[in-house]
Structure formats: C-alpha cells, structure tokens
Amino acid sequence: LDGPSGLKGKPGEMPLLHPSGTTCDCGRYRKVVGQLDVSVSKLRNAVKFLKNVILGLKETEERYYLLVKEPRRFRDASMNCKLRGGTLAMPRTSNSNSLLADYISHAGLTRVYIGLQEGAGRYVYADSRPLQGFAAWSKGGELIPSVPPPTNSSCVELLSTGTWAHVECEVTMFYICELFFLAVLATYTYWHLV
Structure with missing residues (x-):
C-alpha cells in the first residue's frame, strides 16, 4: 500500500x-x-x-375526570362537557365506576349525571356506543325496553354508592365530564385567557 x-x-x-x-x-x-x-x-x-x-381533576392513565359543581339539566350538562372538550363521564368498567363514585363521595355529593341515556329501547353512552358488558344498576334500576320509562327518566345518574339509577333529564344536578389530556390543556388555556 x-x-x-x-x-x-x-x-x-x-x-x-x-x-x-x-x-x-x-x-x-x-x-x-x-x-x-x-x-x-x-x-x-x-x-x-x-x-x-x-381544577379538581381525577386522573387515570387514559383520561381525566372533572366534577362540575354547576347544577344543570342533562342536555345542558352534556353540552357544557362538549365545550370543555369532552363528554359526560362514561364508566365502562368497575374500576372507572368506583373511581367516579369515590370522587363524588369525597366531594360530599350523593349523585351526578353520567353520560348514559336510554333511547329507542337501548342504553347508549355519550359517544353513541351502546352499553355492553359492565353495568351498575341499583335494584330495579334498569328499564325494561318494552315498558316505557316513567315520565322523562331516560337519563342515568351515578350514586356515591357506585350504583346507577334513572333520573328525569330535566332535573338539575352536578355532573362529571370525561376529558382527554389535550382537551384538558385547551380547556385550561381557554377558561383562563378569556
């Protein structure tokens, strides 16, 4: 070389x-x-x-929950959660249901709206998916599709005991919003800059 x-x-x-x-x-x-x-x-x-x-958020690996202490009717509560970038809370598992029940219990409340409604003979979450698998109805709480619900009780409330019950949609009560991380950041920025 x-x-x-x-x-x-x-x-x-x-x-x-x-x-x-x-x-x-x-x-x-x-x-x-x-x-x-x-x-x-x-x-x-x-x-x-x-x-x-x-902000009073409860956090899981996937989402945040915000207890809103502004009494509203179901439709208004749902719209308010959408304005915050989320939906009414949708407890799909016993773990998330227990977390939400503890959340309202520690806040000294007994019941809140959740994102579940009866419509056309079936239960549907706020994201339009049907109720499947987990459910936490109180005794006699689930509506029978062939029997019309009493008055306007097609909305669902979560009790501090962790059970669900029907409630009239026109009742005003507190509610829990379910948010994803980016929605929380955007909501905080919006509400504190306005």
Whole structure:
C-alpha cells in the first residue's frame, strides 16, 4: 500500500475559544442545566397541583375526570362537557365506576349525571356506543325496553354508592365530564385567557 502522498487538506477549524483565548469552561453550564432540572421538577409538581387541587381533576392513565359543581339539566350538562372538550363521564368498567363514585363521595355529593341515556329501547353512552358488558344498576334500576320509562327518566345518574339509577333529564344536578389530556390543556388555556 505504498503510493504517492495525496494533496494537503484544508486547514481544520479552530476550536471555539472564549474571548480571552481559553477553551470553554463547561462546568458553569452543567450548573445551569442542573438548575433547569430542578425548575422542571418544580413545574411538574405545580402542574400536578393545578390538575388535582385547583381544577379538581381525577386522573387515570387514559383520561381525566372533572366534577362540575354547576347544577344543570342533562342536555345542558352534556353540552357544557362538549365545550370543555369532552363528554359526560362514561364508566365502562368497575374500576372507572368506583373511581367516579369515590370522587363524588369525597366531594360530599350523593349523585351526578353520567353520560348514559336510554333511547329507542337501548342504553347508549355519550359517544353513541351502546352499553355492553359492565353495568351498575341499583335494584330495579334498569328499564325494561318494552315498558316505557316513567315520565322523562331516560337519563342515568351515578350514586356515591357506585350504583346507577334513572333520573328525569330535566332535573338539575352536578355532573362529571370525561376529558382527554389535550382537551384538558385547551380547556385550561381557554377558561383562563378569556
């Protein structure tokens, strides 16, 4: 592998020097990065406080729940949750149902609207999916499709005991909204900038 030498290359760039002509002292930058890490940690704790205490959100891996203490009729409650970027809460599992029941119980309430209605002889969640699998009806709580519901009781309330019961849709009561992360961020920004 002997051969003639190649052409001389271009000179390399000089290392970045401090104006005094010395190389970078990165120790102080490490200190700044460490301070930023502490600030980020404090910010994460502040956001957690904001979500859980100020906004009163309950959090799961997939969604947030917001107990709204503004008594409304079912239709108005549903619309208000949509304005916040979500729906009325839809407890599809015993775990989510228990979480919501504990939420209203700890708030000192006994009942709230949830996103479940009877219509055309079947139960439908706020997202238009039919009720399947899990249900937590109180004794005698489920309507029989062949028997018309009494008056306008096709709406469903969650009791602090964790059971569901029928309620007239025109009754005003508190409710729980179910939100996804981006909806929570947008809602907080909207309500605090308006």
